[in-house]
Amino acid sequence: MSSVSTKEFKYVSYLWDDEKAAALATNEVDLLIYRSNLLGADLRLTNYGGGNTSCKTVERDPLTGEEAEVMWIKGSGGDLGTLKRSGLAALYVDRLRSMKNVYRGIDHEDEMVALYNNCIFDFDSKAPSIDTALHGFLPFKHIDHLHPDAVIAIAAAKDGKAIAKELFKGKIGWVEWQRPGFDLGLKLRQCLDENPGINGIILGSHGLFTWGDTAYESYLNTLEVIERSSEYLASAMKGKKAFGGPRMVSPDREERLKKAAAIAPALRGLCSAQVKMIGHFTDDERVLEFINSHDLDRLAPLGTSCPDHFLRTKISPLVLDPVAIENVEAGALREKLLPLFEEYRKMYAEYYESCKEPNSPPMRDPNPVVILYPGVGMFSFAKDKQTARVASEFYINAINVMKGAEAISEYTSLPRKEAFDIEYWLLEEAKLQRMPKPKTLSGHIALITGSAGGIGKAIAKKMADSGACVIINDNDPGRLEKGKADFQRQYGKDVFIAEPLDVTDAATISRAFDSAALAFGGVDIVVNCAGLSISKPLEEHTEKDWDILYDVLVKGQFLVTQAAVKTMRIQDTGGDIINIVSKNALVSGPNNAAYGSAKAAQLHLSRLNAAELGKDRIRVNVVNPDAVIADSKIWEGDWAKGRAAAYGVKVEDLPAYYAKRTLLNEIILPEDIANACLVFVGGLMNKSTGNVLNVDGGVAMAFVR
Ligand SMILES: [Zn+2]
Known part of the structure; x- marks a missing residue:
């Protein structure tokens, strides 16, 4: 093994920092975490959440006071890149190895998993993972188990074993594909015993084990094996056309995105036949190379190889x-695609039926996760954005593997029964059962106009807190930037997008809905909230005042609803439209001719829309706020002054004035309006449309008749 402290690597990132490592050198566990984070930082070394690392130390046993060998290993779940001490499990090595004495054979290996708990040394341990035995039976102090695309390409090649032997001159062992578990741990040990002096082991169709006496030696060994594999693949690919060369050329990016945005709601609707799904789209060049190629039709149905890949992407993708x-036409896409989906669902049901065991969990959602659209790109659908995005990343890993394997030999996927045994593994099912319950709006997508601030922002946050993905928007770029920064801080990238939107401009509305389709797959909830108000006596109202109020409030609600309905009809999964109107739609007061009548128009338009859209299962409801003062654009400028003058009070006394004239004597906050919106979309009011919910502290004059 090399002892150099810096090294040139071309295909992997050498990130080891001697100074940082020296500062940790007194503690092997800290070094393990440091090494793990470096390995996880380079996606060429392992996929997100994939692989695990370990080290073995000597600790003082608190019970006996004697020295004991302890293995520290990444626990179940989590990612190497962000691994912390709390993500580790620590187990007595001798106890772990003595489990061999009670092992009843491969048909009973799942019962060994519970016994890992009897080996726990550190009670702060995370649950030991299924790979615990794979590290435990190897004698090395530091071990890395990774899923590098370059090594899996060899591991999934038809004659991968011979290639590995030749490439590594016999210094890397080979263990044929076997589902990870106690038995595979014994097989790794057997491979080492039969091939003393090897530096690592390739697991067929799966990944790589490498090791070293120190954290650094293990790190370097791992990098060298992956670098060597990558180098070998690169030279094999030189001058060769990947995937048999292209059979079609993609249109330019603008056209691709246009096509993707047009079809996304139809795909999402079909994928959401059982549970509402969130979409992700990519036209990454590695994806385009694959989906535009001659070999697509041969390779795609084979499915993926590494268990991590197909657990996230399902047995195979749907190819359009x-x-x-x-x-x-956009409106006819869903019907056109339906037979293809029915065929996929049938294929999945047949796969389930032909592989199931008497004790298998019931069949899961038979809709595809990955959808390939030749020329355009790849869609993925899952219960939330992060899961959909990660599925997309995993399929790119799978594409890399197929590309490499095909360049050096022939790609082979896992046999379907093996894939099934992983997908429907009772231990995997138990993991799913332990997942937290989805939130109220999980899988939903909401667009709230004017949501960079004020009531709109409060509604968008309420929806996001309830599990929805949101499209925040504003016609004021400065306000939108501020809102975007706020959402980024609070929610991170997978929950929202920020789009410029002027409700009076059909073109910006259409662009925002396209962006929603590309980012999440469509839209389920639209809240018409953007607004402004002008309060003037009749004789002072200008034509301009009149026009802008009617443009923003009435035409705006009309145009946004029209665009929303277009998307919702393509999805064919129903939807919710909520219009934020006002008490002024119901109550007549002074100095309010244009605003009040526009609000009344919004209210009646809502009822007209409700009457028309019931057949599409699109509900249209109204929330009537009154006098929401906090953080509202309405209260900037002359409106507050106008209302104060109309009521004969000072501007600063308005909130108290408004509160006092209500039955409940309450000041109305943006959160109160947001809560009312959630009432309509949270699932308990699914049989209600054309309704009005006043949130005004109780104003008898505004009671709905
Ligand atoms: Zn693995």
């Missing part, structure tokens, strides 16, 4: 026929 959908 770009010619069949070339000139289909």
Whole structure:
């Protein structure tokens, strides 16, 4: 093994910092975490959440006071890149190895998992993972188990074993594919015993084990094996056309995105037949190379190889026929695609039926996770954005593996029964059962107009807190930037997008809905909240005042609803439209001719829309706020002054004035309006449309008649 402290690598990132490592050198566990974070930082070394690392130390046993060998290993779940001490499990090595004495054979290996708890040394341990035995039976102090695309390409090649032997001159062992578990741990040990002096082991169709006496030696060994594999693949690919070369050329990016945005709601609707799904789209060049290639039709149905890949992407992707959908109207896409989905669901059900065991969990959602649209890109659908995005990343890993394996030999996927045994593994099912319950709006997408601040922002945050993905927007770029920064801080990238939107401009509305389709797959909830107010006596009202109020409030609500309905109809999963109107739609007061009548128009338009859209299962409801003062654009400028003058009070006394004239004597806050919106979309009011909910502290004059 090399002892150099810096090294040139071309295909992997050498990130080891001697100074940082020296500062940790007194503690092997800290070094393990340091090494793990470096390995996890380079996606060429392992996929997100994939692989695990370990080290073995000598500790004082608190019970006996004697020295004991302890293995520290990444626990179940989590990612190497962000691994912390709390993500580790610590187990007595001798106890772990003595489990061999009670092992009843491969048909009973799952019962060994519970016994790992009897080996726990550190009670702060995370649950030991299924890979615990794989590290435990190897004698090395430091061990890395990774899923590098470059090594899996060899591991999934038809004659991978011979290639590995030749490439590593016999210094890397080979263990045929076997589902990870206690037995595979014994097989790794057997491989080492039969091949003393090897530096690592390739697991067929799965990944790599490498090791060293120190954290650094293990790190370097791991990097060298992956670098060598990558180098070998690169030279094999030189001058060769990947995947048999292209059979079609993609249109330019603008056109691709247009096509993707047009089809996304139809795909999302079909994928959401059982549970509402969130989408992700990419036209990454590695994806385009694959989906535009000659070999797509041969390779895609084979499915993926590394268990991590297919657990996230399902047994195989759905491939669209770009010619069949070339000139289909957006409204007719869903119907056109339905037979393809029915075929996929049938294929999945057959896979389940042919592989199931008497004690298998019931069949899961038979809809595809990954959808390939030749020429355009790849969609993925999952219960939330992060899961959909990660599925997309995993399929890119799978594409890399297929590309490498095909370059050096022939790609082989896992046999379907093996894939099934992983997908429907009772231990995997138990993990799913332990997952937290989805939130109220999980899988939903909400667009709230004017949501960079004020009531709109409060509604958007309420929806996001309840599990929805949101499209925040504003016609004021400065306000939108501020709102975006606020959402980024609070929610991170997978929960929202920020789009410029002027409700009076059909083109910006259409662009915002396209962006929603690309980012999340469509839209389920639209809240018309953008607004402004002008309060003037009749004789002072200008035509301009009148026009802008009617443009923003009435035409705005009309145009945004029209665009929303277009998307919702393509999805065919119903939807919710909530219009934030006002008490002024119901109550007549002075100095309010334009605003009050526009609000009344919004209210009646809502009822008209409710009457028209019931057949599409699109509900249209109204929330009537009154006098929401905090953080509202309405209260900037002359409106407050105008209202104060109309009521004969000072501006600063307005909130108290408004509160006093209500039955409950309450000041109304943006959160109160947001709560009312949630009432309509939270699932308990699914049989209500055309309704009005006043949130005004109780104003008898505004009671709905
Ligand atoms: Zn693995």
